[in-house]
Amino acid sequence: MRRKPVSNGLTGNLRVPGDKSISHRSVIFASLAEGKSMIRGFLDGEDCLRTVEVFRNMGVRIDREGTELTIHGRGVNALEEPVVPLYFGNSGTTARLMSGILAGLPFFTTAYGDDSLSNRPMDRVVQPLRQMGASIYGREDGKKLPLAFDNSALQGITYELPVKSAQVKSAVLLGGMLAEGKTTVIEKGPTRNHTETMLPEFGVEVNKTGLEVSIEGGQRLRASDINVPGDISSAAFFIVAAAIVPGSNVTIKQVGLNETRNGVIQVLERMGASISVTITEYIGKEPVGDVNVQSSSLKGCVFEGEIIANLIDEIPILALAATQAEGETVIKDAKELKVKETDRIIAVCDNLRVMGAEITPTEDGMIIQGPTPLCGGEVTSVGDHRIGMMEAIASLITDGEVVIHRPESINISYPGFFSDLDFLLEK
Ligand SMILES: O=C(O)C1=C[C@@H](OP(=O)(O)O)[C@@H](O)[C@H](O)C1
Numbered sequence: 032m033r034r035k036p037v038s039n040g041l042t043g044n045l046r047v048p049g050d051k052s053i054s055h056r057s058v059i060f061a062s063l064a065e066g067k068s069m070i071r072g073f074l075d076g077e078d079c080l081r082t083v084e085v086f087r088n089m090g091v092r093i094d095r096e097g098t099e100l101t102i103h104g105r106g107v108n109a110l111e112e113p114v115v116p117l118y119f120g121n122s123g124t125t126a127r128l129m130s131g132i133l134a135g136l137p138f139f140t141t142a143y144g145d146d147s148l149s150n151r152p153m154d155r156v157v158q159p160l161r162q163m164g165a166s167i168y169g170r171e172d173g174k175k176l177p178l179a180f181d182n183s184a185l186q187g188i189t190y191e192l193p194v195k196s197a198q199v200k201s202a203v204l205l206g207g208m209l210a211e212g213k214t215t216v217i218e219k220g221p222t223r224n225h226t227e228t229m230l231p232e233f234g235v236e237v238n239k240t241g242l243e244v245s246i247e248g249g250q251r252l253r254a255s256d257i258n259v260p261g262d263i264s265s266a267a268f269f270i271v272a273a274a275i276v277p278g279s280n281v282t283i284k285q286v287g288l289n290e291t292r293n294g295v296i297q298v299l300e301r302m303g304a305s306i307s308v309t310i311t312e313y314i315g316k317e318p319v320g321d322v323n324v325q326s327s328s329l330k331g332c333v334f335e336g337e338i339i340a341n342l343i344d345e346i347p348i349l350a351l352a353a354t355q356a357e358g359e360t361v362i363k364d365a366k367e368l369k370v371k372e373t374d375r376i377i378a379v380c381d382n383l384r385v386m387g388a389e390i391t392p393t394e395d396g397m398i399i400q401g402p403t404p405l406c407g408g409e410v411t412s413v414g415d416h417r418i419g420m421m422e423a424i425a426s427l428i429t430d431g432e433v434v435i436h437r438p439e440s441i442n443i444s445y446p447g448f449f450s451d452l453d454f455l456l457e458k
């Protein structure tokens with residue numbers, strides 16, 4: 032794909048597609064529940080559609096009309112043994128959350144992923160689930176997909192998370208929901224909290240005190256309708272675009288502003304971006320609102336520690352913002368980037384360097400000097416949706432054409448990305 036730099040800013044109001052984390056969880060919880068759930072604003076990107084397919088293969092009727100799903104749940108006990116291997120595609124969230132469920136189901140399942148997912152660590156969920164009594168087999172002794180889950184009764188555990196990961200927290204809690212007794216997960220620091228805030232909407236009691244979350248096994252889920260807010264991780268691409276392209280004024284409407292997800296806004300504010308946020312409503316426990324951003328000069332900053340988990344998927348696009356900021360930006364404590372769809376430390380640095388950025392990878396992040404004018408060239412998404420979108424936004428400010436290889440990976444989380452971008456560029 033070829034993208035040309037623009038001479039005008041981005042303007043207008045936009046609703047971005049539904050939140051990916053909330054869409055996955057809506058499908059999982061509604062499929063385990065008894066009764067009919069309607070999910071509105073569902074993200075119809077490839078990753079979330081994998082989660083839908085997984086439950087269809089276990090006998091759940093899920094009707095989809097665009098971004099509206101009707102899920103005809105019949106309860107956990109009505110799930111059927113799939114006759115085919117389950118395919119998780121590129122989706123880490125499907126793989127980790129579903130491992131918690133499959134480990135606790137009374138039948139045999141196998142699961143596999145694409146090349147990228149097959150190289151991502153699964154021991155982080157397999158290990159605690161085995162401690163709960165799960166029979167899990169897999170490549171490299173269960174460190175990697177493909178995995179197989181055999182019928183075994185799970186027992187609740189208390190588990191201290193060795194990594195800051197909402198996927199691992201969720202896998203253990205979901206295993207705990209199907210186990211006997213109580214399961215407690217203790218986090219090293221806050222991570223996105225959608226699992227624990229959404230389960231009560233499906234009638235499941237979850238107790239959270241500080242960094243400890245507990246669930247009693249054997250609880251039944253009842254159907255619930257969910258309205259999915261816009262995904263702040265998708266909005267982040269246009270928020271940064273508007274911040275760095277002169278003459279921009281963009282409002283992202285009805286976007287999720289959950290406090291465990293809004294780090295990108297906090298960091299951009301620290302960098303001097305002109306952003307205003309208005310919370311307009313609460314959908315369930317999720318604050319939702321509008322984010323207005325106008326172009327302004329940015330300054331470099333250091334971001335590290337607790338906020339990293341809160342903006343982990345936004346680091347590629349924040350790195351681009353940093354190339355346009357005055358001075359040095361240092362990103363630390365972000366080693367988890369190495370085990371995403373690609374090694375995002377390397378993918379971000381390699382591709383931004385092609386465009387002339389001064390950026391150096393480190394063990395747990397990167398160091399960026401700015402501001403640097405960016406130039407045209409050939410870059411690749413390396414099959415990683417967030418890298419592809421970052422490159423498309425970078426191409427707005429280069430001095431010549433940018434060729435983006437493998438742009439189709441963007442469909443993983445944002446199928447209408449280019450038409451939304453072009454809409455904001457129309458005058
Ligand atoms: O729980 C979730 O929905 C997610 C958690 C994060 O992963 P980790 O749990 O691996 O940090 C994030 O990167 C991913 O896009 C979605």
Ligand SMILES: C=C(OP(=O)(O)O)C(=O)O
Nearest residue numbers: 121122123124344371417
């Ligand atoms: C890391 C991501 O997703 P997942 O882990 O679900 O593949 C992401 O969307 O940036």
